Amino acid sequence: MKKLLTCAFVIAFAVPGGAALAAGPSVPVDDANINLEDTTSLQRGAEYFFQYCIGCHSLEHARYNRIGQDLGLTEEQVAEKFVHTRDAAGDPTGVGQLIEIAMRPDDAEEWFAQPAPDLTLTARHRGPDWIYTVLRNFYLDDSRPLGVNNATFEAMGMPHALWELQGWQKNVGEDGHIELELVEEGKMSTEEYDEVVRDITAFMTYVAEPIRMEREAMGMYVIGFLILFTILAYLLKKEYWRDVH
Ligand code: HEC
CATH class of the missing domain: 1.10.760.10 (Cytochrome c-like domain)
Structure with missing residues (x-):
């Protein structure tokens, strides 16, 4: 029985967790x-x-x-x-x-x-x-067609749309290791x-996920209602038991 329960537990929790990890960024x-x-x-x-x-x-x-x-x-x-x-x-x-x-x-x-x-x-x-x-990880790279690469998205085909604000970074890392340093200041x-x-x-x-905001607001109402309901139920119980004692 214990084994069966352990198995059920592992299947219920470990599998979705593993799948989410596998789909996440590496x-x-x-x-x-x-x-x-x-x-x-x-x-x-x-x-x-x-x-x-x-x-x-x-x-x-x-x-x-x-x-x-x-x-x-x-x-x-x-x-x-x-x-x-x-x-x-x-x-x-x-x-x-x-x-x-x-x-x-x-x-x-x-x-x-x-x-x-x-x-x-x-x-x-x-x-x-x-x-x-x-x-935040764009950097100058002459070997790329747009002259820019990305430390998180290798060979990304997007120019650095926010360079005016950030300025330019350069890779100063060695042996294939990427380490970015700001070499040209931006506006910020x-x-x-x-x-x-x-x-x-x-x-x-x-x-x-725009609905998430609504769901969170709804969650607060539900919790508020439950607290109110618990207080009412408690008061009601007290009222009923008063006659019994
Ligand atoms: C000049 C065109 C251009 C502009 C402006 C631009 N992008 Fe991009 N973006 C691209 C291209 C092209 C790709 C696809 C890159 C690839 O897959 O190699 C991309 C990819 C991306 C991705 C990765 C999507 C994915 O799941 O692979 C994100 C996130 C992104 N852009 C965000 C932004 C944001 C935020 C801005 C504004 C600050 C922006 N982009 C401005 C052209 C642009």
Whole structure:
């Protein structure tokens, strides 16, 4: 019986854990430390995303106005801060639309060896820590077609979209070991840049699972209800037993 129980335990817990590990990133990543309850961080992340990433990456499963609602912004604010694309008629894209890339896909494919992937679900399968690390690990590398490589994503086909902010890093490691050092300052200090990347990562994590915020809020209501219910049940019990004693 004990053996049977042990087996059941191992199957129930070890297998999903192992599978999750196998699917996870194999290179060491830094802790993104994001806070999805920090709405201003998500708003800043969204603003950076629509400024620096939308040229190449779509968020095809998300709509502008839904993001606005979740981040506490009016439709006017969304249109002003986030919408930088135009529809086929040349008018600014409506806030009810799905989020498409600002560049024509054909151009993107021509300019970069591969089209940039849609990023709606990336945080779900790569994980926030991986995104946070990749965006901080670009470095100059003459051997690459775009002159830039990535310590976390070897031979990545993406240019360093945030170089203006971070500046440029170089690999000063030896014997195939990668060690990055800032050789050209950007507009921001390393701490400020890390904060920007944290905000973008938080925004991408929210976009990958917008329902999570609702679920967490709902969880708080349920816990509140249970506490109230327990108090009521206790008072009721006391009331009933008073006559018995
Ligand atoms: C000039 C075009 C361009 C811009 C701008 C750009 N990217 Fe990319 N990005 C790419 C391309 C191309 C790839 C595919 C690289 C590959 O697979 O080698 C990519 C890949 C990625 C990936 C990896 C996706 C995966 O799962 O493999 C992430 C994450 C990413 N980009 C995030 C961003 C963020 C965040 C921004 C804005 C700060 C941004 N990108 C701006 C072109 C771009």
